[in-house]
Amino acid sequence: MNAPRKPILEIRGAAKSFAGVTVFEGVDLDIYANEIIGIAGENGAGKSTTLKMIAGIHKPSKGTMTLFGKPYNPDRYTDAVRAGVSMVFQEQALVPNLRVYENFFLSHESKFTRAGGLVDSGRMIELAERHLRELGLGHVDPRRVTGSYEFHDRQMIEIAKAFVLADFFKVEHPIVLLDEPTAAIGDKEVALLFESIRRFRDRASFVLITHRLAEYVTLCDRLYVMKDGRMVAEMGKGDFATSRIHEAMVGRARDEEYYKEGTQKAVTAADPVLLSVKGIAGGHVQDVSFDLRQGEILGIGGLVGCGKEEVARAIVGFEPFPTSGTVTVKGQQLPLRKRGPAAIAASVGFVPKERKTEGIIPYLSVAANTSLAALGKVTRLPGIISAAKENALAREFIKLLHVRTTGPRQLCQFLSGGNQQKVVMAKWLARGVDVLVLDNPTRGVDVGAKEEIYGLLRDLTARGVAILLITDDLLELIGLSNRILIMRDGKVVTERPAPPEAKPTEQELVGFMV
Amino acid sequence: MAAAGASYARNRAMMGVLVPVLFLVLLVVAFTLLNDRFLSWVNLFNLMRQSSILLLVATGTTFVILMGAIDLSIGSIVTLVAITAALLLRDSGLGAAEVLLIGAAIGAACGLINGALVVYARVPAFVATLSTMIVFGGVSTWVAGGANVTFRNADMTWLASGKLIGQIPNSGLWALAIFAVAAFVGARSIFGRALYAIGAGETTARLSGINVPRTQMVAFVVSGVLCALAGLMLVARTSTGTARMGDDLLLEAIAAVVMGGTALSGGAGGVHRTILGVLVISVLKNGLNVAGVHPYVQICITGLIVIIAVTLTLDRSRLAFVK
Numbered sequence: 001m002n003a004p005r006k007p008i009l010e011i012r013g014a015a016k017s018f019a020g021v022t023v024f025e026g027v028d029l030d031i032y033a034n035e036i037i038g039i040a041g042e043n044g045a046g047k048s049t050t051l052k053m054i055a056g057i058h059k060p061s062k063g064t065m066t067l068f069g070k071p072y073n074p075d076r077y078t079d080a081v082r083a084g085v086s087m088v089f090q091e092q093a094l095v096p097n098l099r100v101y102e103n104f105f106l107s108h109e110s111k112f113t114r115a116g117g118l119v120d121s122g123r124m125i126e127l128a129e130r131h132l133r134e135l136g137l138g139h140v141d142p143r144r145v146t147g148s149y150e151f152h153d154r155q156m157i158e159i160a161k162a163f164v165l166a167d168f169f170k171v172e173h174p175i176v177l178l179d180e181p182t183a184a185i186g187d188k189e190v191a192l193l194f195e196s197i198r199r200f201r202d203r204a205s206f207v208l209i210t211h212r213l214a215e216y217v218t219l220c221d222r223l224y225v226m227k228d229g230r231m232v233a234e235m236g237k238g239d240f241a242t243s244r245i246h247e248a249m250v251g252r253a254r255d256e257e258y259y260k261e262g263t264q265k266a267v268t269a270a271d272p273v274l275l276s277v278k279g280i281a282g283g284h285v286q287d288v289s290f291d292l293r294q295g296e297i298l299g300i301g302g303l304v305g306c307g308k309e310e311v312a313r314a315i316v317g318f319e320p321f322p323t324s325g326t327v328t329v330k331g332q333q334l335p336l337r338k339r340g341p342a343a344i345a346a347s348v349g350f351v352p353k354e355r356k357t358e359g360i361i362p363y364l365s366v367a368a369n370t371s372l373a374a375l376g377k378v379t380r381l382p383g384i385i386s387a388a389k390e391n392a393l394a395r396e397f398i399k400l401l402h403v404r405t406t407g408p409r410q411l412c413q414f415l416s417g418g419n420q421q422k423v424v425m426a427k428w429l430a431r432g433v434d435v436l437v438l439d440n441p442t443r444g445v446d447v448g449a450k451e452e453i454y455g456l457l458r459d460l461t462a463r464g465v466a467i468l469l470i471t472d473d474l475l476e477l478i479g480l481s482n483r484i485l486i487m488r489d490g491k492v493v494t495e496r497p498a499p500p501e502a503k504p505t506e507q508e509l510v511g512f513m514v
Numbered sequence: 515m516a517a518a519g520a521s522y523a524r525n526r527a528m529m530g531v532l533v534p535v536l537f538l539v540l541l542v543v544a545f546t547l548l549n550d551r552f553l554s555w556v557n558l559f560n561l562m563r564q565s566s567i568l569l570l571v572a573t574g575t576t577f578v579i580l581m582g583a584i585d586l587s588i589g590s591i592v593t594l595v596a597i598t599a600a601l602l603l604r605d606s607g608l609g610a611a612e613v614l615l616i617g618a619a620i621g622a623a624c625g626l627i628n629g630a631l632v633v634y635a636r637v638p639a640f641v642a643t644l645s646t647m648i649v650f651g652g653v654s655t656w657v658a659g660g661a662n663v664t665f666r667n668a669d670m671t672w673l674a675s676g677k678l679i680g681q682i683p684n685s686g687l688w689a690l691a692i693f694a695v696a697a698f699v700g701a702r703s704i705f706g707r708a709l710y711a712i713g714a715g716e717t718t719a720r721l722s723g724i725n726v727p728r729t730q731m732v733a734f735v736v737s738g739v740l741c742a743l744a745g746l747m748l749v750a751r752t753s754t755g756t757a758r759m760g761d762d763l764l765l766e767a768i769a770a771v772v773m774g775g776t777a778l779s780g781g782a783g784g785v786h787r788t789i790l791g792v793l794v795i796s797v798l799k800n801g802l803n804v805a806g807v808h809p810y811v812q813i814c815i816t817g818l819i820v821i822i823a824v825t826l827t828l829d830r831s832r833l834a835f836v837k
Contacts, residue, residue: 341725361714
């Protein structure tokens with residue numbers, strides 16, 4: 001190959017923490033000219049934050065970045081763009097009701113003023129047209145409204161924007177950051193996108209993040225793998241295969257004690273089925289069916305966007321949800337209309353993913369949050385809440401779940417994430433549930449509270465509660481579940497038993513996820 | 515951090531009560547110095563009569579604001595009910611009792627329309643009630659033909675200005691009684707709790723089994739009915755229905771609610787606190803009158819003081835959520 005080249009972007013010892021929580025540290029990364037690199041890793045490994053640091057959206061807490069031989073310290077995204085770094089956002093960052101050329105030069109209009117402070121749109125259009133032609137996107141009319149183009153064309157427009165602005169700011173070789181560009185498009189569009197990226201490579205470098213490992217293999221020249229906020233591997237074109245990538249991504253030791261695997265309840269076909277799901281479909285979810293038995297923890301794993309969350313929404317009636325198929329709780333089929341209240345009436349509890357907006361009400365007290373689903377139990381006269389009964393109920397659960405709070409009247413917003421999550425659990429336990437649906441129950445919860453929550457889930461199963469666990473955390477999925485379903489692209493691709501003595505490994509499951 | 519946060523919340527709550535109370539004391543002292551008749555029994559009963567209508571309207575609208583919505587049609591409902599009642603009493607030969615029922619029903623219907631627009635047609639409350647404000651206002655001018663409607667009815671006059679207990683004006687008595695019930699419902703009932711829950715976290719409330727649409731409907735209907743009662747009191751006191759007679763109540767009621775410490779974003783404050791804001795505004799208007807300030811200047815001063823009071827009492831930590 002060429003003589004020893006110098007990287008155009010060098011990152012050394014970068015670290016980032018938010019409010020004391022480290023997202024990544026000790027990250028070294030090089031980007032060479034005309035190169036497509038990938039950053040792989042599990043959810044929460046720190047790859048998206050790394051990308052945002054390069055794009056100037058997050059400032060590194062430690063470490064240095066050097067771009068084209070000069071120190072690179074962008075304060076905001078615009079600085080990055082001026083220096084030649086652009087990002088194609090997961091949710092597209094084009095304004096749909098503006099014209100294509102207006103999107104290209106959005107927030108840079110001041111460079112196009114003519115006499116009287118008016119915007120010289122003629123020059124903008126001319127420039128836009130020339131670049132689109134050079135990039136082989138001659139079919140895109142810069143005067144057309146951006147929203148009238150298909151998703152794929154809009155993505156091309158976003159990439160073109162990177163080139164237009166780089167040229168405009170006199171950067172010869174831009175760096176384009178792609179954050180899950182294929183998350184929302186079909187196979188045909190993916191092929192088109194990749195073809196274009198390869199074509200543009202002689203003029204730019206690309207950094208790719210994607211959930212589909214195969215895409216790294218097809219597209220990238222070099223690959224970095226992150227795990228738990230650290231760079232754990234760097235692979236050249238020759239040595240990566242999907243199996244090797246996910247081996248590097250996962251492979252942690254699981255502490256059986258932590259997940260209370262010893263107390264996992266043995267569930268047999270003799271135990272009654274409490275929740276039965278048949279043929280759930282809708283959106284991109286296809287034909288998901290399973291039974292959940294008394295005392296069982298059934299885990300559903302899969303990458304973000306595989307459809308596992310939609311399944312949970314369909315069960316508890318959290319709109320919008322896939323509307324085909326049936327959900328039966330203790331023999332009673334839940335209706336399609338008003339399924340939410342019906343599920344609650346059938347003793348189904350739901351611990352949602354977004355704790356602060358879906359689980360608790362931060363501005364209400366611990367007591368008010370605890371009684372929220374069981375207001376009928378704390379009344380003295382019909383319809384009138386008894387403060388004494390409500391406080392007593394809250395105290396009972398504060399004690400039972402070890403909620404660290406100053407008392408029932410403390411506002412929930414002042415509790416830590418783990419204690420807020422315990423209040424969400426308390427809300428359902430106060431009502432009394434037979435089926436509990438959990439969506440990432442330990443997301444943003446500290447290690448100690450996690451263990452307490454795991455202990456609580458085991459206690460619940462011992463009392464006959466059936467638990468459906470949906471989680472992005474593989475170790476949690478394996479450690480807690482009696483049985484595991486893995487979903488991919490809206491379908492259940494495998495079902496694995498997970499008894500304490502024969503738990504599947506992360507590698508085995510990841511193989512089905514990607 | 516948790517402890518500091520808790521004490522901050524406590525301070526905030528203390529401030530919320532203390533500032534309007536201090537403001538009220540300040541106003542009373544100032545007006546007494548300006549004119550010693552201000553603290554006379556005659557004037558205090560007068561103040562009670564004047565504040566009763568605002569108290570009813572503000573109490574009703576607190577329910578709506580608590581759940582994070584807004585009802586801009588309250589002033590128009592007052593006018594509509596007042597004028598319709600005046601017309602019925604003048605022309606139809608119906609008695610005071612029937613007119614009271616019809617008036618309350620009109621208020622309830624207005625509330626139902628607002629609620630249906632917000633809950634079922636999913637029009638944002640601001641836009642929905644801004645539109646119904648215009649419609650209700652238009653209807654009231656239309657039915658009265660744009661003219662003042664004067665009637666004579668001894669029962670109605672007694673209802674507002676009669677004295678059931680001692681020298682206390684009846685309108686004040688009714689308003690206080692209704693306020694007391696509303697404050698209790700707001701603070702202690704499941705319905706009241708649902709309002710707070712919806713205002714502070716609608717998705718969580720829904721996922722926890724709170725019947726959000728029904729609660730929203732009821733809140734708008736309560737607001738409509740209390741506005742109707744206010745309109746009936748208003749027209750009973752003056753025996754004349756005039757176009758736009760309730761319009762000023764919109765801003766005054768919202769200002770009173772905010773001064774009382776209920777967040778415009780919903781979920782914080784309470785019906786019981788609204789009386790503080792009502793007192794501040796009523797004392798101000800009454801005091802300026804007693805002090806002999808020119809009526810037009812009064813309007814300016816009232817507006818300015820409302821701005822100052824709201825600036826002092828508004829909880830900015832929650833402003834980001836204002837809908």
